[in-house]
Amino acid sequence: MNRKYRKTVIAGNWKMNKTPSETKEFMTNFKAMMHTGRWCDIALCVPAVCIPAAVRAMRETRVGIGAENCNANASGAYTGEIATNMLVDAGCKYVIIGHSERRAMGETDADVNAKVLAALEAGLTPIMCCGESLEQREADITNEWIAMQIKLGLKGVPEDKIRKVVIAYEPIWAIGTGRTATPEQAQEVCEGIRAVVRKLYSSKNARAISILYGGSMNEKNAYELLAKPDIDGGLIGGASLVPEKFVQIIEAANQPTV
Ligand code: PEP
Secondary structure: OOOOOOOOEEEEEOOOOOOHHHHHHHHHHHHHHOOOOOOOEEEEEOOHHHHHHHHHHOOOOOEEEEEOOOEOOOOOOOOOOOEHHHHHHOOOOEEEEOOHHHHOOOOOHHHHHHHHHHHHHHOOEEEEEEOOOHHHHHOOOHHHHHHHHHHHHOOOOOOOOHHHOEEEEOOHHHOOOOOOOOHHHHHHHHHHHHHHHHHHOOHHHHHHOEEEEEOOOOOOOHHHHHOOOOOOEEEEOHHHHOHHHHHHHHHHOOOOOO
16 A cells, blocks of 8 residues: 555455345444545445445445446436446445456456446446456466556546546455465556556556456455555455445555655
8 A cells, every 4th residue: 555645445345245234233343333534435336226225224324326237328228227326316326347257258458448337427436357267367467458458448448537446356266165365466467557556657647556366355365455555445255245344444444654
């Protein structure tokens, strides 16, 4: 982390977990455990049906609620889909885009790019995910693969909006597996992502953009991962479902930094 130049962001991704009633219960417990004072930015991205309960519960807090996906179109015949202006109206501040679980369902880099542009247009903070498979890591093409995902995902994002984008590096082999990237592996890729942003935009923008690590981050390994200079926070799946664990990760994000 480097709080002098950029925001630290701790974001939860609930995936397809918790009902609206369970959301209410989680938020009550979570609020009771949260400390007051200076905190990093906190986001909880929840299933669409849980958004109203989450927004209601977190209204007076610093926790921003987010969605786990959006549709890039403004409106129309897209049964089952949710547009970015609907998310904004429901009280969302964030939206996860291009999670590997959605890419596995067929989402392409072009889809990711269209959603990032739509989210920015609506005033949402897109958390744009990228990550390599185990095969790609073993074939030693991680850096090239990630650079390509970043370039395609950010295509057409104007200079004055790039700082609003949060990038999450999530190696696919580390998601939900209990197998975390080492802090050194995660740092190396996050540093590489920053270098891509520098090339596409400028040093100033690269220095200001928040890059998160995701993949089995938990209350035990968060401190070490977040101590790395180019890891500005975490996108957390499993551990964000348990208030005690999520709060401990937030506390790890409050460690002293350069
Ligand atoms: C995720 O879903 O983005 C994720 C990182 O999951 P987990 O923390 O459970 O690996």
